[in-house]
Amino acid sequence: MKLYEIAHARAGDKGNISNIVVVANTSEDYAMLEAVLTATRVKAHFEDLVMGAVQRYELPNLMALNFVMHSSLQGGVTKSTALDAHGKSLSSALLNLTL
Amino acid sequence: MKTVRIGSGAGYSGDRIEPAVELARDGNLDYLVFECLAERTIAIAQQSRLRDPDRGYDPLLVERMEAVLPEALSRKVKIITNMGAANPLAAAACVATIAGPIAHRLGRSLRIAAITGDDVLKRVQIGDYRLLESNRTVASLGARVISANAYLGASPLVDALTQGADIVIAGRVADSAMFLAPLSYEFRWRDDDWTRLGCGTIVGHLLECAGQITGGYYDNSGPQDVTALARLGFPLAEVDENGNCMITKVAGSGGGITVATCTEQLLYEIHDPQHYPVPDVTADLSGVQMKQQGADQVAVWGGAGRPAPEQLKVTVGILDGFLAEAEISYAGPGAVERGRLACEIVAERLRMTAGGFEDIRFDLIGIDALHGSRLSQRAEPPYEVRVRVAARSRASCDAERVGREVEALYTNGPAGGAGVRRSVREVLSIESCLVPRRHVRPEVRMQEIGQ
Numbered sequence: 001m002k003l004y005e006i007a008h009a010r011a012g013d014k015g016n017i018s019n020i021v022v023v024a025n026t027s028e029d030y031a032m033l034e035a036v037l038t039a040t041r042v043k044a045h046f047e048d049l050v051m052g053a054v055q056r057y058e059l060p061n062l063m064a065l066n067f068v069m070h071s072s073l074q075g076g077v078t079k080s081t082a083l084d085a086h087g088k089s090l091s092s093a094l095l096n097l098t099l
Numbered sequence: 100m101k102t103v104r105i106g107s108g109a110g111y112s113g114d115r116i117e118p119a120v121e122l123a124r125d126g127n128l129d130y131l132v133f134e135c136l137a138e139r140t141i142a143i144a145q146q147s148r149l150r151d152p153d154r155g156y157d158p159l160l161v162e163r164m165e166a167v168l169p170e171a172l173s174r175k176v177k178i179i180t181n182m183g184a185a186n187p188l189a190a191a192a193c194v195a196t197i198a199g200p201i202a203h204r205l206g207r208s209l210r211i212a213a214i215t216g217d218d219v220l221k222r223v224q225i226g227d228y229r230l231l232e233s234n235r236t237v238a239s240l241g242a243r244v245i246s247a248n249a250y251l252g253a254s255p256l257v258d259a260l261t262q263g264a265d266i267v268i269a270g271r272v273a274d275s276a277m278f279l280a281p282l283s284y285e286f287r288w289r290d291d292d293w294t295r296l297g298c299g300t301i302v303g304h305l306l307e308c309a310g311q312i313t314g315g316y317y318d319n320s321g322p323q324d325v326t327a328l329a330r331l332g333f334p335l336a337e338v339d340e341n342g343n344c345m346i347t348k349v350a351g352s353g354g355g356i357t358v359a360t361c362t363e364q365l366l367y368e369i370h371d372p373q374h375y376p377v378p379d380v381t382a383d384l385s386g387v388q389m390k391q392q393g394a395d396q397v398a399v400w401g402g403a404g405r406p407a408p409e410q411l412k413v414t415v416g417i418l419d420g421f422l423a424e425a426e427i428s429y430a431g432p433g434a435v436e437r438g439r440l441a442c443e444i445v446a447e448r449l450r451m452t453a454g455g456f457e458d459i460r461f462d463l464i465g466i467d468a469l470h471g472s473r474l475s476q477r478a479e480p481p482y483e484v485r486v487r488v489a490a491r492s493r494a495s496c497d498a499e500r501v502g503r504e505v506e507a508l509y510t511n512g513p514a515g516g517a518g519v520r521r522s523v524r525e526v527l528s529i530e531s532c533l534v535p536r537r538h539v540r541p542e543v544r545m546q547e548i549g550q
Contacts, residue, residue: 008317008359008363009363010316010317010363010364010366010367012366012367012368012369013368014368014370015232015529015531016232017370019366019368019369019370021362021363021366021367021369023359023362023363045474046474047473048470048471048473048474049470049471049474055370057370057371057372059366059372059384059385061385061386061387061388061401062362062365062366062387062388062389063362064362064366066366066369066370066372068370068371074458075458075528076528076529077139078138078139078419078526078527078528078529079419079422079491079526079528081422081458081459081460081489081490081491082460082489083462083464083468083469083487083489084469088316089469089470090470093469093470093474096474
């Protein structure tokens, strides 16, 4: 199963840090994601792109997980040579993860 | 119970204009806020002011205000914006020339406030102000530092509203503060009422990116179930005296407001949800709850806050070399292989002809440009591919070399190279430092027009 089948997501950038919020569609999906979609799993998914640590914050009220990915934007939007300097498309890349 | 209705008229400097006109006309608003100042935008504005002391404000200020003010002023909707950028005084003078004839036609007087005091460049150029990102002092970078602006909080904006301002034009002020200020003013919130200040900041955070909460950038990676994105409506919040709110939009506008779109926006660009520091408060988003109350109506409550950070954050703009980009396309049989060969040739040529780069990358657009080869699964070879070479250098001559070498592939490279585009721009990087609050002295300059 792909993550996009049970959740939606949004990426945001601050300096060289990208955060992706993953929101489960149902409370059952949230419970499952809290168990399996760990920071380690996300770091492994982005091993070529995220150079620093990944932290996960849980928001059960909102059925949301917030992943904060350090050193993930090649210096940040102002100096990155990347086509997607903001990392706007990283949410789509995470939703393609196979659970 | 008294409520205040605040609309969000722009989520960034270049945002669409008509949704704000729609909000001003049909939103039954008390306030309309325009957030138009990204971190780098103020450094660019500072450069523009250095070239011409009467400029340095938002380039779309005139177009936006000419479109919005007739609708807003005739309905007594107050305007708050950071479109003053590096020159709020000049922006206020400019807005006065647009608002003057409207005020005359309406037979009313208008007060326009400019908020200054965020520019702390002279202060941080001396002493031991350390950049958080690189641990260098600002002083050590000398003339490469072109701007330093402290994030102001809501209090100078509240002062302006207390003095009767109809239009408030600031420069670097925290985005959320532009939404918190009218709430603090209308409900007379104390500046140590951390829970309410936290809730008001959350309202601001939800609204400040405009269309992102009404269905723009809603990524469910399926068929987009948000309707009429070409006519996306911008959001408004109806806020009560405790800072709880209903997020909604003008009936009949495009997009949609759901718990899903609001949850994505609540955590947009947030790190620790319990600790979101802005100049006015350290907001706590962790207890926020939401409920769909009706079509395009989401109730939000449960925000909290703790004391504000002791120091203010300063955005420092630094001239940081040059960024070159150049692209060329290949099509038909073997397009991807020729694209890869072109990358190898340009890499070898740049080693021969250029002085060196701080960073260089080669992308095949449509193949691996966004996320690299491992995450980019591809089923069949595509019909066409676009090569992109991007590099950052200290010297502009090295940056220029990138485009020259890609262009030379027309006659010196693999067959059928097509559609070269090339550009070089100066890099304006942004770092941050902290300053004690006592060093930042905001001022309100009021002018009255009409009557």
